[in-house]
Amino acid sequence: MKIIRWFAGLVVILAFLYMNFFYLEIELIVRLINVILFCSLFVLFRVIVGPSPADRIVAVDILGVLIIGLLALTSLWNDQSFFLDVGLIWALMSFIASLAFSKILEGRPLDD
Amino acid sequence: MSLRTKSKILVFFLALVCYLALTSFTDYQEIIAGIAAALIVTLLAGGLLLQTEGKKNLFKRSLKAVEYMFRFLWEMTKANLHVAYLVLHPNLPIKPGIVKIKSSLKNESAITVLANSITLTPGTLTIDYNEKTGELYIHWIDVKSVDEKKDTEIIGAKFENLLKEVFE
Amino acid sequence: MIENIGMGFIILGILFDFFGVLGLVRLPDVYNRLQAATKCVTFGSAGILFGTFLMKGFTSxxxxxxxxxxxxxxxxxxxxxxxxxxxxxxxxPLAKETTIDRYKEDNEGEK
Incomplete structure (x- = not known):
């Protein structure tokens, strides 16, 4: 059963990589952005399915770090540096959000 | 000069350098705005940066800090290759557990850096720190032994000696 | 030349991002997921940002x-x-493969 699931995942990933790198005709940096968007689909899967609240918090925290990479690539693509400002602020907010979520999870009030 | 004043001066210059680096200054007005922003930051949060009195031998300590950084980057690369091996393996060869190690560091910043480094090195994640006994609880993805001394040897020793020279 | 090195760092970073996210999906419990995801995604995003720095040099x-x-x-x-x-x-709860839990043993009296 485990092996079957592993192969199914492998097939999905290989199909995506084939589509992205050999079928479509786009710039290299757009292909890389596509890979990161595909990664964030996995993260969203964990946000939706995650059996416990902690799983969802982990996924949201990781999404924040992933988005910084995405915004760095976007700023390279457009040659505009303000996307990186957005990324820095996003990282800050997601860090504070993780702290607040875990305080709630632990059962303490926010102003402790 | 008291510790608080030193800390405020350091914060002021750090904030100014950050501002100027971020705006790529072309004009003297930028510098004036930067000084104003740095002053606000210094007044609000100036005294928080330095908490303990610094020791002598600043040059030697910075050399040690650079050596620490390179070792940390090497460990981190190994950690990533380890995780890549685990994730791509069809059977997930993991054997997780929570173990306890003992740290002899006393300085608060040293403990923080040690805990963060342990989190980013192969297979380990700091969960909690007990201030009274100096023990760190660590989630280990591939438990090799449950003995406290041996675990300290495997996980903590490679960073601890360097950190002791950097901070103490 | 320096642009190619920067692009190499970016591709390396994206590769490790991908492994980290794969770990987030595959591993069995919160703690293991946290380990894989934190290490790999931090390293990957840092790689992407370092590649950006190499491609743009010492500008803002x-x-x-x-x-x-x-x-x-x-x-x-x-x-x-x-x-x-x-x-x-x-x-x-921890995953069923877990062998030892020292934290629980030491904190049972406090709760």
Missing amino acids: FGFKALLGIAFIFLTSPVAAHVIARASHRSGI
Whole structure:
């Protein structure tokens, strides 16, 4: 059963990589952005399915770090540096959000 | 000069350098705005940066800090290759557990850096720190032994000696 | 030349991002997921930002990228540590492969 699931995942990933790198005709940096968007689909899967609240918090925290990479690539693509400002602020907010979520999870009030 | 004043001066210059680096200054007005922003930051949060009195031998300590950084980057690369091996393996060869190690560091910043480094090195994640006994609880993805001394040897020793020279 | 090296760092970073996210999906419980995801995604995003810095040099663009690297290296382990402690204290079970739990043994008296 485990092996079957592993192969199914492998097939999905290989199909995506084939589509992205050999079928479509786009710039290299757009292909890389596509890979990161595909990664964030996995993260969203964990946000939706995650059996416990902690799983969802982990996924949201990781999404924040992933988005910084995405915004760095976007700023390279457009040659505009303000996307990186957005990324820095996003990282800050997601860090504070993780702290607040875990305080709630632990059962303490926010102003402790 | 008291510790608080030193800390405020350091914060002021750090904030100014950050501002100027971020705006790529072309004009003297930028510098004036930067000084104003740095002053606000210094007044609000100036005294928080330095908490303990610094020791002598600043040059030697910075050399040690650079050596620490390179070792940390090497460990981190190994950690990533380890995780890549685990994730791509069809059977997930993991054997997780929570173990306890003992740290002899006393300085608060040293403990923080040690805990963060342990989190980013192969297979380990700091969960909690007990201030009274100096023990760190660590989630280990591939438990090799449950003995406290041996675990300290495997996980903590490679960073601890360097950190002791950097901070103490 | 330097642009190619920067692009190499970016591709390496994206590769490790991908492994980290794969770990987030495949591993069995919160703590293991947190380990894989924190390590790999931090390293991957830092790689992407370092590649951006190499491609843009010492301009405001590059300095923003460097600031981002410092920022994620400081915050991401702290967030991981806080989430792990909170989920252990709120009683989320460990995976069934777990061999030993010293934290629970030592804290049973406190609760």
